[in-house]
Each structure stands twice: as structure tokens, then as C-alpha cells.
Amino acid sequence: MGFDVGVLLQHKELLFQGLIVSFQLTLSAIVGGMLIGTCLAMMRMSRIWIVSALAGGYVNFLRSLPLILVIFWFYVLTPKIVGHPIDAYSSVLIAFILFEAAYYCEIIRAGISSVKRGQVQAGLAMGFSYLSVMRYVILPQALRNMLPVLLTQAIIMFQDTSIVYVVGVRDFLTTADVVANSTNRPIELYTMVAITYLVICFAASQLVSRLQRRYAL
Amino acid sequence: MIEMRHVSKWYNVFRVLDDCSLTISKGEVVVICGPSGSGKSTLIKCMNGLEAFQKGEVFVDGISVGARSTNLPKLRSRIGMVFQNFELFPHMNVLKNIALPQIKILNRSRAEAEARAEKLLARMGLKAQAEKFPAQLSGGQQQRVAIARALAMDPVAMLFDEPTSALDPEMINEVLDVMVALAQDGMTMAVVTHEMGFARRVANRVVFMDQGAIVEDAAKEEFFGTPRSDRAQQFLSKILTH
Numbered sequence: 001m002g003f004d005v006g007v008l009l010q011h012k013e014l015l016f017q018g019l020i021v022s023f024q025l026t027l028s029a030i031v032g033g034m035l036i037g038t039c040l041a042m043m044r045m046s047r048i049w050i051v052s053a054l055a056g057g058y059v060n061f062l063r064s065l066p067l068i069l070v071i072f073w074f075y076v077l078t079p080k081i082v083g084h085p086i087d088a089y090s091s092v093l094i095a096f097i098l099f100e101a102a103y104y105c106e107i108i109r110a111g112i113s114s115v116k117r118g119q120v121q122a123g124l125a126m127g128f129s130y131l132s133v134m135r136y137v138i139l140p141q142a143l144r145n146m147l148p149v150l151l152t153q154a155i156i157m158f159q160d161t162s163i164v165y166v167v168g169v170r171d172f173l174t175t176a177d178v179v180a181n182s183t184n185r186p187i188e189l190y191t192m193v194a195i196t197y198l199v200i201c202f203a204a205s206q207l208v209s210r211l212q213r214r215y216a217l
Numbered sequence: 218m219i220e221m222r223h224v225s226k227w228y229n230v231f232r233v234l235d236d237c238s239l240t241i242s243k244g245e246v247v248v249i250c251g252p253s254g255s256g257k258s259t260l261i262k263c264m265n266g267l268e269a270f271q272k273g274e275v276f277v278d279g280i281s282v283g284a285r286s287t288n289l290p291k292l293r294s295r296i297g298m299v300f301q302n303f304e305l306f307p308h309m310n311v312l313k314n315i316a317l318p319q320i321k322i323l324n325r326s327r328a329e330a331e332a333r334a335e336k337l338l339a340r341m342g343l344k345a346q347a348e349k350f351p352a353q354l355s356g357g358q359q360q361r362v363a364i365a366r367a368l369a370m371d372p373v374a375m376l377f378d379e380p381t382s383a384l385d386p387e388m389i390n391e392v393l394d395v396m397v398a399l400a401q402d403g404m405t406m407a408v409v410t411h412e413m414g415f416a417r418r419v420a421n422r423v424v425f426m427d428q429g430a431i432v433e434d435a436a437k438e439e440f441f442g443t444p445r446s447d448r449a450q451q452f453l454s455k456i457l458t459h
Binding site (some may be wrong): 023117118119121122123124125126127128129132136137140141 | 246262264267290292293294295296298300301304305307308317318321322326366367370
């Protein structure tokens, strides 16, 4: 038998497409999750209790569920809500964004709390509105403080996208699995997948420690 | 310029400010002193609405600070404030610290804002520090940048909340000198400080607070000559002995 690299080269385009899907999912979940997460974090810190309770409830609820359940759930639920069938990719995208938003909310909230309290007062005293203080003074500092955690979460996120296997979305792992079954070469494929994940995640975590040194306040 | 009428403030049942009335006329320098916890900082933070109060009225340049209809950000942009811990924005360099509020709040062009910032930095003797970040400066330098940042907004009055308390002794004078020059230029100032030397040099009036109340409000000569209240006498004897 031996280790047949040829089978990998032969399907390299298909596999590469799978990898792109994984990246797309990761990036969309990060961007969407952070946008919603920032809103949630600001809601959670609101002095109006109902607003903060709503955000708190959402965060606690989603963080109590396994990701795989959330994915199944949106897979069967979203078509019912929108009234027509939707593709698996869209349903996992929504699931990822909403799931990650709950985690990003907590990271962002911790980041905002890490900024010195006097900064809000200083910003307000200059004549900034509360939202402008957030935008120009607090969030840029909070982002710097949470950069390492945010990127670590992104790396975990990238690994977690492989869960879309369960609903058949053609990400990197699913594609490799399909190729493995059709060529009967699982060892080659799975090893290649493992090495690829290892290289990408290791490189990303090196980047994290570099950025951390550069942007630390 | 600044007028407080019978202002009271409570944290739950604890009364932080007790019926405080105070008037600061245009061009006047008023030093507010008193033991810690007497409500000095809270008092001046009521002047720009950073602290809310439950009773009484505060007017700055004829505008009510407590009224719901008041555009507080706009009012605050006309009152400069300097804090004990400087509170420069650590993620921006010195120039941007001074320029950004002018650009975002006063809608000045970037060139105009930076020119104004550079002029003020030169006046503070900090021209060479423009590109540095706050963490690279000494405390005294940071506080002078903070003063420049406030002045760049062309305020009608300046509030100082213990501006030298967090400084090493050798840096206190460089900040006080800037404040003295400002006072001599005719700036309206409310200064919470224990620096009685500063009060002697430039204050018009000295206000002494204790337990949330204004115990004494006297012309400088009168205050340092013979303070009327026992509490102020004790306080002065404690801080002036060394």
C-alpha cells in the first residue's frame, strides 16, 4: 500500500475549495459574532435592567448548549422560521454567528471592564457623547486588551467549523472525508487534514503572541 | 460664570453634598480644599454634570447643568477638566490626544486641530513630545498634556480635580507653573488642591469643605489670615506645618 501522495494531488482543487469554505465560515462567524457580540456586551452593561437581562439571558442560554446541538437546531428550525427550505451552508452560518456572538459578548465585556474607569469620565468631560466615548476611547483600548483572547477564540472557531460535517456542508474535513471514501485512502487524507490544521493553527498562535507584544498598552 | 445654588447629593442615605452654594465669576480663581472625603471632587464634578445631584441648581454661563433639556456634551465641551490621574488616552500619541477631540467635537479640520495642538504643546514646553505616547512621558509631562488637551477646546472655564496629587514632588511645580500662568491670563478656574502655595499666589477665594458642606468661603487674605471656623483652622495647621 504505502503512503500515496498522488491521491492528494489528484484531488487538490476539491480539497482547496473545502479549505476556502472553512475559512469563509470562520471569518463570517468572527465578523458577525463580534458585531452582535459588541452590541450584546453593551446591552449587558446597560443600566436598564430589562436590556441587560435580555442580553444576559441570551448569552447564558447559548453558552449552555453544545455547538453541535445549535447547528442541528438551526438546520431544522431556520427553514420553518423563514418558510422555505434553505441550504445547509446558510443555516450553519447563522448558527455559528449567533453561537459565537455569545462568547464574543463575554470577551468584549471583559475587555471593556479592563479599561480604566476614569477614561469614560475623561471622554465625557471633553464633550464626547457616551457612544463617542465608547467608539474613540474605550473600545480601541478594550480591543487591544482582548486581542490575544479574541484571536485564540478565532483559532478555536476555525477548528470548530469542522463540526459542519454533521449537516454535510463541504468544508475542509467533510471534503477530505468524501475523497477518502471514494478513493479508499483514509490514512492519507486524514493525515493531510491533521497537518494542515496543525500548520494553520500553529502559525496563527505565533501571530497572536507577536501582536500581543506589539499592541500591548 | 459658574453658579451653584443649594446643591445636595446623596448616595442612598449618605449625604455627599450638603446644601452647597458657590459662585465663581468670570476670571476668578477659586481654590477648594478640605479633608479627604469632604466632597470636593464631587462638588466640581457637579459643575460639568459628571456627577448628578438630587437637589439644587448649577448654572454654567447661564445654562442649567441639571436640566433635562440641556445638551450636556455640548456644555462639557466648553468646560475644561483636568483629573488627578491625567486620563490621557493611552492608545493615541500626544498630538492626537489633543487634536482628536477638536476634530470630533468642534468639527475642526485636522490641520487646524494639529496646529492648535502644536502651539499649545510649545507653550507647555512639550514640543518635542508630540509623537510620543502618554506612557512614555513623566507624570508632570502627562498632566501638562492633559491641560493642553483641555485648553485646545477653548473652554470658558477650567476645573482641576487634585491635579498634582498623583505627582512626584519634583514634578509638582512644573504643573503648578502652568496653572499659575493660566490664572494670570484671566482663565476662570475651580481648583481642588492641597497646594496652599498655589492658593496664596493666584487664588481669589478659598473654599473650605467638610463633610459635604461648604464651611468657609472667603477671600484668600481673609482665609489665610484668620479662618473663621475651627475646622478650617485645624486643617490649615495640619497641612501648613511642614
